[in-house]
Amino acid sequence: MPLSAPAADMPAVCVRELTKSYKSVQAVAGISFDVARGSITALLGGNGAGKTTTISMLLGVLTPTSGTVHMLGRNMATERFAALKRMNFSSPYVDIPKKLTARENLRVYGRLYGVRDLEDRIRALAAELDLGAFLDRPVGKLSAGQQTRVSLAKSLVNAPDLLLLDEPTASLDPDTAARIREYLQAHCEKTGMTIVLASHNMKEVERLCDNVLMMKRGRIVDRGRPADLIARYGRNDLEEVFLDVARGTGRAAEAPQGDDHHARAASDSEGQVA
Amino acid sequence: MSGALTRIYALWLRHFYILSRSVPRLLEIMYWPSVQMILWGFVSRFFALGGGGNLSSLDIALGTLLGAVLLWDMLFRTQIGLSLSYLEEIWARNMGHLFVSPLRLHEWVAALMLVSLCRALIGIVPAALLAIPFYGFSIFDLGLPLLLFFFNLVLMGWWLGLLITAMLIKAGPGAESLAWMTTFALAPFCAVYYPPEVLPQWMQAVSEALPAAHVFNGLRALVADGVFLADRMAWAFGLNMLYMAVGFGVLQLAFNNARKHGTLLQAGE
Numbered sequence: 001m002p003l004s005a006p007a008a009d010m011p012a013v014c015v016r017e018l019t020k021s022y023k024s025v026q027a028v029a030g031i032s033f034d035v036a037r038g039s040i041t042a043l044l045g046g047n048g049a050g051k052t053t054t055i056s057m058l059l060g061v062l063t064p065t066s067g068t069v070h071m072l073g074r075n076m077a078t079e080r081f082a083a084l085k086r087m088n089f090s091s092p093y094v095d096i097p098k099k100l101t102a103r104e105n106l107r108v109y110g111r112l113y114g115v116r117d118l119e120d121r122i123r124a125l126a127a128e129l130d131l132g133a134f135l136d137r138p139v140g141k142l143s144a145g146q147q148t149r150v151s152l153a154k155s156l157v158n159a160p161d162l163l164l165l166d167e168p169t170a171s172l173d174p175d176t177a178a179r180i181r182e183y184l185q186a187h188c189e190k191t192g193m194t195i196v197l198a199s200h201n202m203k204e205v206e207r208l209c210d211n212v213l214m215m216k217r218g219r220i221v222d223r224g225r226p227a228d229l230i231a232r233y234g235r236n237d238l239e240e241v242f243l244d245v246a247r248g249t250g251r252a253a254e255a256p257q258g259d260d261h262h263a264r265a266a267s268d269s270e271g272q273v274a
Numbered sequence: 275m276s277g278a279l280t281r282i283y284a285l286w287l288r289h290f291y292i293l294s295r296s297v298p299r300l301l302e303i304m305y306w307p308s309v310q311m312i313l314w315g316f317v318s319r320f321f322a323l324g325g326g327g328n329l330s331s332l333d334i335a336l337g338t339l340l341g342a343v344l345l346w347d348m349l350f351r352t353q354i355g356l357s358l359s360y361l362e363e364i365w366a367r368n369m370g371h372l373f374v375s376p377l378r379l380h381e382w383v384a385a386l387m388l389v390s391l392c393r394a395l396i397g398i399v400p401a402a403l404l405a406i407p408f409y410g411f412s413i414f415d416l417g418l419p420l421l422l423f424f425f426n427l428v429l430m431g432w433w434l435g436l437l438i439t440a441m442l443i444k445a446g447p448g449a450e451s452l453a454w455m456t457t458f459a460l461a462p463f464c465a466v467y468y469p470p471e472v473l474p475q476w477m478q479a480v481s482e483a484l485p486a487a488h489v490f491n492g493l494r495a496l497v498a499d500g501v502f503l504a505d506r507m508a509w510a511f512g513l514n515m516l517y518m519a520v521g522f523g524v525l526q527l528a529f530n531n532a533r534k535h536g537t538l539l540q541a542g543e
Binding site: 020022052053056059060061062063081084085087088089091093094095096097098099100101104107108109110111112113114154 | 277280281283284285287288291292366367368370371372373374375376377378530533534535536538539
């Protein structure tokens with residue numbers, strides 16, 4: 001049966017009352033958020049906050065216990081494959097085959113995503129991400145920075161409308177990390193691509209992201225623009241805000257945790273927060 | 275090429291790249307079937323000498339034993355090829371990327387089957403060709419029935435591979451040895467080198483439910499008596515279809531379970 005066209009005015013990501021429970025443990029506890037098209041949004045939180053669980057549910061590789069996820073206007077419970085064609089993903093914790101060369105990986109993944117004029121696309125990505133010198137070397141023999149660039153090229157091979165990134169610059173030196181951030185930012189501006197990323201790197205989030213969702217114990221405890229959050233908590237940077245939220249100190253101690261108190265107010269005023 | 279075929283081809287290509295540049299891997303795939311064939315060829319000769327050493331008894335011994343060795347290896351290589359293609363993704367920690375792409379489970383299964391068939395043929399065809407100069411035995415002389423034997427055994431290798439892959443998804447790569455053990459555990463019931471009548475009653479009942487037992491009976495009847503047991507082949511095919519449906523169903527359950535427990539994205543060694 002042909003799928004109906006997704007509503008163009010729907011946000012890139014629309015999550016409602018999303019919950020994931022493992023026996024008695026609630027990894028994600030009824031979170032709701034939207035991500036506007038063309039924006040860059042970060043999921044922030046300590047270990048066990050529920051970021052990876054949330055990303056996994058957004059990608060459709062983890063079934064929610066309850067709640068709904070719409071990606072690019074498609075319901076991930078019923079129209080997953082239609083959405084996945086227009087999405088992609090990169091994580092330093094999920095490898096691409098290391099025995100294959102960078103070019104071979106891009107050929108394999110390009111075909112999985114049904115990319116037309118694949119060789120042209122590979123040439124363009126190689127030029128944009130400066131892969132030329134090692135395009136025909138096995139990925140396992142590349143440096144961490146080169147592997148990250150190949151992984152990023154894989155995640156862009158289908159020119160996705162929505163990109164999910166887990167720790168995009170983990171284990172990279174500051175120079176390489178900055179280049180990756182600059183590239184992503186420029187690419188978003190040029191193509192209108194939406195990015196949702198999980199990160200522990202507060203500086204990166206401050207520089208790169210339009211919006212932040214702060215998670216703790218499976219809940220979104222706050223959200224907003226990085227500058228707004230810093231101002232609201234009366235702190236100097238996002239790292240201090242993160243510590244306040246993680247430890248329940250400062251302004252974070254003034255409101256009950258987990259009720260997304262600021263977020264609701266911000267959401268009402270902005271319509272679409274993240 | 276349609277989207278599904280392109281995705282199946284993409285996965286086939288991923289395994290082709292690995293195999294095509296690794297001579298040791300290719301040699302390993304070819305090595306064991308050839309060694310088995312050489313070993314069992316001499317055993318066949320020995321049995322033939324016991325039977326008087328005339329041409330007819332040598333033909334029958336070679337046909338039943340050497341033919342059985344090659345066909346059994348086809349079944350085993352198909353199963354292990356499918357399971358190894360899955361394990362290859364696990365060792366490469368690549369499952370997460372595959373299943374956040376538009377790849378459907380049935381396309382993945384089709385690709386695993388195709389890759390396993392290629393691996394099995396790479397192993398068996400050289401061994402079958404070597405048997406011609408070594409022993410003057412050509413399995414290809416069996417003609418059309420060979421295709422039916424081959425087809426039924428490949429089907430059995432596939433559904434066994436699907437069941438084992440489902441167990442590996444459930445139990446994790448630590449249970450890797452299952453991939454190597456399971457088919458051999460069935461070998462006594464499959465009556466590869468002897469008729470099922472020599473088995474105890476309860477084993478005969480199990481044997482009756484295994485397609486391979488019908489195939490090997492068919493092979494013996496063809497070589498020794500020149501009779502093609504069409505009903506046995508049809509029965510084996512029916513059983514294979516049933517088990518294939520069960521195998522895919524069990525794999526789907528294991529996959530759904532992995533999605534429920536979040537083990538797909540982290541799947542790795």
